[in-house]
């Protein structure tokens with residue numbers, strides 16, 4: 118076995134991994150990457166079909182990002198944002214604010230301030246703490262201490278939500294498997310049904326079945342439930358402080374898209390009930406759904422926009438939480454009032470991360486990249502069509518450049534595989550043998566190619582998936 122593989126097996130504990138399974142075989146040790154391709158220590162080539170867990174935008178070893186980081190390295194790699202400003206972080210904050218407001222046609226508050234942190238979880242923690250404190254200060258200002266405690270700011274998020282792994286972010290999530298063990302450490306948040314049209318409990322349409330009599334028109338029952346939830350909480354005298362969601366598509370929940378106008382409708386309900394909107398665009402941000410940010414598709418302007426994964430183009434860990442002037446102002450005061458936002462990380466505003474982000478945004482907003490993404494989206498749609506004829510493919514979902522393929526025992530009944538059958542994992546292992554790397558979320562295979570992926574590479578990703586499904590089942 119390769120020396121590096123041995124060291125890994127001896128010392129490294131991998132995330133979200135049953136190490137018992139991991140220790141049974143020699144790991145793939147990645148040593149190089151170029152464009153959409155990864156190379157391992159044994160010289161094997163693989164396609165990076167999930168953009169290195171949803172982070173990479175323009176491919177590995179991108180010349181422009183590489184050059185920008187090299188230039189910055191010759192100046193300085195890191196100085197603290199506690200007490201000092203720095204060049205790339207200031208430039209990036211301006212650029213992010215511009216990008217986030219570029220398509221706004223609403224009267225709602227515009228995003229004006231950027232709080233930097235390190236990853237998606239911390240971007241969510243920042244939004245959560247700011248929303249909590251903002252609500253305390255603005256809504257419960259006049260009530261006494263005791264009743265203020267009784268009326269804690271409450272948060273509403275979506276069923277199946279995933280917002281990260283730190284305790285606050287976990288509290289906002291609703292994936293039982295990840296939350297079970299930590300129940301007592303978490304604070305209570307409420308959940309509401311999110312659309313999952315393929316398994317909609319209100320519409321038993323199974324067009325697969327002959328004469329789909331059961332078909333019923335969509336009456337937006339899921340939107341009605343959101344309205345109900347907000348109204349019920351209001352009746353309790355403590356309306357929700359904030360509504361937390363992934364716009365357009367829930368990622369870790371299983372690449373589940375929201376039908377057109379869902380986001381617009383529920384955002385309006387939340388606003389009408391005085392709730393802040395916290396948009397988690399850690400997965401959907403930076404062109405993944407077509408627009409730079411997914412909220413822009415429905416002209417929704419959140420109060421908090423949380424960004425991470427693709428921010429640096431997939432180069433370095435960096436995150437940002439954008440918020441409004443109004444939220445910012447609630448933290449202003451004389452020093453001794455202690456209204457300061459007491460939160461920060463050692464690497465907040467890191468120069469190398471900010472430099473990579475600036476270079477990545479520059480590429481992302483270029484005509485060439487926009488055109489390439491449009492092509493890739495179209496080609497992905499074409500290629501995915503070939504999967505429908507497989508009897509173990511239940512649903513093929515695509516939003517922009519993200520695809521989730523839900524595999525089932527039987528396409529007619531939509532019967533799911535049980536988690537212990539490892540169906541998704543087995544398919545991905547069979548894809549790896551064919552030189553294509555991705556990870557499933559449960560029974561959903563994720564295809565999220567870097568934007569530089571060629572048509573031939575895309576064809577290879579989809580045919581590897583097709584052959585893997587045929588082989589396994």
Ligand SMILES: *Cc1c(COP(=O)(O)O)cnc(C)c1O
Pocket residue numbers: 236237238239241279280281282363368369397398399400401425426
């Ligand atoms: C990945 C992800 C997170 C967490 O980000 P990390 O960088 O892994 O902490 C949060 N929200 C969404 C939607 C994500 O996809």
